[in-house]
Amino acid sequence: MTVDVVTRDGAQEHLSDDALADLMARLRGPLITADDPAADVEPVPVWNAMHVDRPAVTARCTGTTDVVEAVTFAREHGLLLAVRGGGHSVAGFSTVRDGMLVDLSPMRGVQVDPGRRLVRVQGGALLADVDRETQAFGLATPLGRVSETGVAGLSLGGGYGHLQTRLGLSCDNIVEAQVVCADGRIRIASAGSNPDLFWAIRGGGGNFGIVTSFTFRLHPVGRVVAFTGMFYPLEDLPDVERRWRDHVVIAPDQVTSFIVTMTFPAAPEMPEVIHDRPVAIVGGVYCGDPDDGMRVMQPLRELGTPLFDMSQPMPYTAVQSSFDPLFQRRSLRAYWKSQYLDELTDDAIDAIAGRALDRPAPLSLVNTFHIGGAVHAVGPQETSFAERSAPFMVSIDTNWSDPAQDAAAIAWGRAAWEEMTKYGNGNVFLNFTGLADESVHEGLDSAFGRNLRRLGQIKATYDPDNLFQVNNNIMPAE
Ligand SMILES: Cc1cc2nc3c(=O)[nH]c(=O)nc-3n(C[C@H](O)[C@H](O)[C@H](O)COP(=O)(O)OP(=O)(O)OC[C@H]3O[C@@H](n4cnc5c(N)ncnc54)[C@H](O)[C@@H]3O)c2cc1C
Structure with missing residues (x-):
């Protein structure tokens, strides 16, 4: 019996039982072929439900030596190789149809x-x-x-x-x-x-x-941080975001803030006033003394008339997981794009608000992130991460559930992004890349300069x- 695996030049390599048995003997973790029932039980499945391609063979690595063996095998056989860390690649880079996967999910120490x-x-x-x-x-x-x-x-x-x-x-x-x-x-x-x-x-x-x-x-950082979580009516976004912009650019570096727009689900633990309600969530975290933070971030709580204010000192781990319930693995199909802005003009805000009011699905997001301080203190050539001066990034996170909506949702994401390029500096953030029919080289010039x-x-x-x-x-x- 052989297993056919796609090679890097698009051909097929027939891996014999002997070749697979040899690799298996060199690994401490399991080697899983596509027809193995273990292939259905993935410890860390890919996040984006649009990209659930099955690899022909998976080396589930338990340590560095397993990784060395798997890489050596893939290279020697010329196999098309994907690597999975946390599986959250929106573009689907942590799986590969009919290729070989190095799955690091047992390596979480x-x-x-x-x-x-x-x-x-x-x-x-x-x-x-x-x-x-x-x-x-x-x-x-x-x-x-x-x-x-x-x-x-x-x-x-x-x-x-x-x-x-x-x-x-x-x-x-x-x-x-x-x-x-x-x-x-x-x-x-x-x-x-x-x-x-x-x-x-x-x-x-x-x-x-x-x-x-x-x-x-x-x-x-401490175990408790000051957290701002303001739910404003989405229709108020143009005013809210203008006031937010004016504040965040003068706020101290301890404050990291963003605006997420979505239709909030009817989560029983959250007040009914925001159930199934389009909202603009103004978030902020203060890295420093929590009491100082609540005081310093008070202006973020006064950007309009909120529907709900969940701002309070919170355990850091609770802040870090506060968005988790909305973004479960494989619950959403996703196509994301981003654009850095050197200036968040009123026109840009109006464009953001227009798109946010016209999202294709409840959990499709139009987000604005403020960036500065320590991110900008590193020079554009000090590390390979080149974007070190834009104070804002807009991300168009097109998320939906129904496969029948794929084409329309992707088209919406592209159109929204095209519009944002009018206000942006042309640079994109590659971790927010969604892929449909784009090449894997898309965006490199602008991201790395x-x-x-x-x-x-x-x-x-x-x-x-x-x-x-x-x-x-x-x-x-x-
Ligand atoms: C719901 C959600 C929330 C997100 N929030 C943020 C956020 O707040 N901030 C932010 O910056 N980004 C965020 N992202 C984007 C995220 O950073 C990228 O999707 C990132 O690639 C995910 O890493 P991963 O290890 O989970 O991904 P994977 O899908 O496992 O891998 C992503 C890429 O990294 C490679 N890779 C993975 N592990 C290794 C390794 N050990 N060695 C070498 N290469 C490896 C893979 O081959 C692949 O090319 C978010 C994404 C999602 C889906």
Whole structure:
């Protein structure tokens, strides 16, 4: 019996029983073929219900050695390879139809070194895994806003979150990574070891190898933070967002704030006034003393007449998971696009509000994020993550449930994004990439700018044959 697996050049490789048995013997974790009943029981399924393609073979890795073996096998057989960290890629990069998947879901270990204020995190960990362990010491490293997201994909692609304005992007807090490169060698990437690789992985995604562990810097954030959660009527967005804009640009760096628009579901734990109601949620987190934070963020509570105010000092882990119930794995089909804005003009706000009032589905979102402080303190060429000056990003998160709506929803997302490009600086955030028929190279120029050339050269050093290509794909320089 053989298993047919797609190769990187689009052909089929027939893997014999012997070849599979040999790989199986070299792995500690299971090797799963598509017809194995275990293939139906994925510990960490992909998030986007639009991209549930089944790999022909999955190596569920338990440690770095498994990853080395799986990478070596994929390279030697020329297989099309995908890598899954937390499975939250909106573009569907953490699975591959009929190819080989390296699934890091068993690798979720987290070890805190409180004395040195460092945390070591395995490559398959989710944000909640890290927050749980670091918060035992009242510490945190900046991560994203939905706790089931993977640390790896989020931080390799940048990583915005509730602490960004004060503490920077997730990638800015990486001090070291252990990387299995295409040649199967394990490399340490840090300021003192393979500094070119270290530069590239802080923004360049999974193009350079599989990160089996990260070391992040920790900060004394405490267990309770001041949280602002204001639900304004969506029809008031033009006024609310103008006042929000005027405030956030002068707010201290401790404040990280955003506006999310959606039709809020009828969640029994939330007041009826917002059930099935289109709302503009103004969120804010203060990185500092909670009492100071409640005082400093008071203006965010006075942007209009709210339907509901849930602002209060809250446990940090509760803040980090507050959006989780809305974004369960495989519950939504998704197509996202983003645009950075050098200025949030009144016209831009009116365009945002127009699109927000005309969303194709309740959980389709039009979001505005304020960015600044520590994110802008890093130069555009200090790490490969190049966008270091735009104070706002608009993301069009088109989420829907009915497959019959695919074409219309994607068309809406594209049209909304096209309109935002009139107000934006042309740059996109690659972690918010949705793919329908776009190429995997889409958006690279605008996301990386002058850094793309150097990224191509580093790709040529560490992955000259483009083994790691199921991602926002950087081509190796000639
Ligand atoms: C509901 C939701 C909320 C989100 N919120 C935020 C947010 O607040 N802030 C933010 O910045 N982004 C956010 N994102 C975007 C998110 O950062 C990206 O989708 C990110 O790629 C997810 O990482 P992952 O490990 O879960 O993804 P995966 O789908 O597992 O992987 C994404 C990419 O990273 C590669 N990869 C994964 N693990 C590794 C590894 N160990 N080594 C090398 N390459 C690897 C994969 O091959 C793939 O190309 C959100 C996405 C969703 C769906």
